[in-house]
Amino acid sequence: MTLISEPDIVLREPTDFGDRTFRSALVNVTNVCNLSCRHCFVFRADNPNAPKDKMDDATMLYQLAVLRDKHHIESMLFMGGEPMIRKKFVLEAMGLFPRSSIVTNGTYGIPSAPGHLVTVSLDGPEAYNDPIRGDGVYRKVKDAIFARDPNDRTNVILQMTITRENAPAIEEFVEGVKDWPVDGVAFTFYVPSKGEHSELAWDDLRERDEVVDRVIAMKRAYPKLIKSNVGALEMMKSDRALEYTGENGEPCVMRHMLPLYMGDGGNFEKTFCCYGNNVDCSRCGAYAVFNGAYHRVQGLPQPVD
Ligand SMILES: C[S@@+](CC[C@H](N)C(=O)[O-])C[C@H]1O[C@@H](n2cnc3c(N)ncnc32)[C@H](O)[C@@H]1O
Numbered sequence: 001m002t003l004i005s006e007p008d009i010v011l012r013e014p015t016d017f018g019d020r021t022f023r024s025a026l027v028n029v030t031n032v033c034n035l036s037c038r039h040c041f042v043f044r045a046d047n048p049n050a051p052k053d054k055m056d057d058a059t060m061l062y063q064l065a066v067l068r069d070k071h072h073i074e075s076m077l078f079m080g081g082e083p084m085i086r087k088k089f090v091l092e093a094m095g096l097f098p099r100s101s102i103v104t105n106g107t108y109g110i111p112s113a114p115g116h117l118v119t120v121s122l123d124g125p126e127a128y129n130d131p132i133r134g135d136g137v138y139r140k141v142k143d144a145i146f147a148r149d150p151n152d153r154t155n156v157i158l159q160m161t162i163t164r165e166n167a168p169a170i171e172e173f174v175e176g177v178k179d180w181p182v183d184g185v186a187f188t189f190y191v192p193s194k195g196e197h198s199e200l201a202w203d204d205l206r207e208r209d210e211v212v213d214r215v216i217a218m219k220r221a222y223p224k225l226i227k228s229n230v231g232a233l234e235m236m237k238s239d240r241a242l243e244y245t246g247e248n249g250e251p252c253v254m255r256h257m258l259p260l261y262m263g264d265g266g267n268f269e270k271t272f273c274c275y276g277n278n279v280d281c282s283r284c285g286a287y288a289v290f291n292g293a294y295h296r297v298q299g300l301p302q303p304v305d
């Protein structure tokens with residue numbers, strides 16, 4: 001227990017995650033979400049995700065600062081649940097780190113965070129997004145994007161998580177959003193859980209290759225708009241992907257990131273990786289894994305956001 005300046009406020013110490021350095025981390029500031037997207041890894045059974053588990057603002061600010069100093073965290077991704085449910089807190093806590101970013105479902109408006117990255121999730125054009133994210137969500141997010149001040153110096157990008165189900169709509173999605181007031185469009189691919197056979201997951205990575213090729217084609221058609229790099233996408237192909245994911249994440253660069261989930265009694269818990277527990281690394285589609293590996297192979301500094 002530690003006393004801070006106000007004598008009657010006692011803040012509890014964060015969970016002990018050892019002494020390792022984690023240059024980047026993510027934090028689920030809340031397990032509460034207004035949507036229930038069908039593909040969401042956060043709310044899978046094996047993850048800490050009970051909405052009743054909460055940490056108050058002062059304690060979370062304090063614990064994030066302690067963990068920052070202990071693990072030398074430079075970059076923090078604010079996530080949830082839906083982080084904009086705690087908008088005021090998130091905007092304040094972003095100041096704790098040299099680099100902070102937010103990933104949001106966009107239904108509470110797009111936060112203004114000058115100098116920071118705000119990633120807004122949309123999983124395809126309306127006819128594909130809404131069956132995943134909920135009726136009316138595409139329209140709401142579009143309205144929010146158009147309502148924001150495009151000159152507020154916030155770096156806003158859209159992110160589509162490609163599943164087997166929405167993959168046919170990649171091109172239609174790009175055509176639909178290419179003139180929106182955003183700074184780019186990013187793609188990542190579905191991360192299934194172990195043993196999952198669903199309409200969202202590819203059973204065999206070879207079936208995913210043609211989709212990766214179509215993202216590469218989009219990148220070539222819209223090199224400024226699409227925030228993917230061809231070298232990293234090539235590494236996602238079935239003949240190479242396992243080198244970077246392993247069967248169990250052994251070589252995965254994302255294992256160097258500290259995932260802070262909101263666990264039992266409102267205390268942070270570290271999961272296997274930022275996609276939680278019980279993930280199928282051998283079919284992982286997280287773009288960041290391959291982009292990080294690409295930077296490592298090229299001898300470049302790791303991407304920070
Ligand atoms: C879990 S959400 C949390 C933040 C916010 N609620 C949102 O939807 O953006 C963060 C990102 O993870 C993506 N995501 C969810 N489930 C996924 C999965 N199984 N594999 C890959 N990405 C996933 C979402 O589409 C979203 O872009």
Ligand code: SF4
Pocket residue numbers: 033034035036037040041042043080081082105
């Ligand atoms: S909005 Fe985000 S956290 Fe909520 S269910 Fe959808 S992907 Fe998961």
Ligand code: SF4
Pocket residue numbers: 191244245246248249252253254255272273274275279280281282284285286289
């Ligand atoms: S699921 Fe993906 S991001 Fe997580 S450890 Fe496995 S390969 Fe890495």
